[in-house]
Amino acid sequence: MVFTGLFCFLVLPKLGTVVLSVVCGITLAAVLYHHYIVFGTEYRMSTWQNSLANYTPLLVLAFAVLIVIGVAMSLFTGKSVTETFKAPVDLLQSGITASMQAMPSASSATNPITSAINTGLNKAKINNPANKSIIPALGYRASNV
Numbered sequence: 001m002v003f004t005g006l007f008c009f010l011v012l013p014k015l016g017t018v019v020l021s022v023v024c025g026i027t028l029a030a031v032l033y034h035h036y037i038v039f040g041t042e043y044r045m046s047t048w049q050n051s052l053a054n055y056t057p058l059l060v061l062a063f064a065v066l067i068v069i070g071v072a073m074s075l076f077t078g079k080s081v082t083e084t085f086k087a088p089v090d091l092l093q094s095g096i097t098a099s100m101q102a103m104p105s106a107s108s109a110t111n112p113i114t115s116a117i118n119t120g121l122n123k124a125k126i127n128n129p130a131n132k133s134i135i136p137a138l139g140y141r142a143s144n145v
Helices: 002-014 016-045 048-077 087-102 113-126
Strands: none
Touching: 002 113
16 A cells, blocks of 8 residues: 555656556456456346347237137137136135234234334323333334434
8 A cells, every 4th residue: 555655645646647558448448358257147047038039029929819719719709808717816805804804903913012012102201291202212102203
């Protein structure tokens, strides 16, 4: 570090602008090359999804074919698309209703420890004036955090 400081304050001011510009250009090229060598694999890993852009036309074509097949099925079976998908949606709705009925109530979420903590905090609120903090060293109440 001492050598760097002496070089910056004693040698660099005596060099000309052309020499400094060439040294800066060489240094910049060396830094860019080193950066590319060190982080090249990370750049390739972060842009892996760009290679999937080649398959986009095939994906759009497959989606269009699936839509045409769905329309043809609804035309030949006489059922609309909403009628075709109504049964799975009803099954899903009944499953959601059953899981909501099996869910425990909110009152079972507390236990004696949380009940004691809540009781203690409520007593602290009653015994504490409205402008004082329950939490030490703070200028506001804990419920306003």
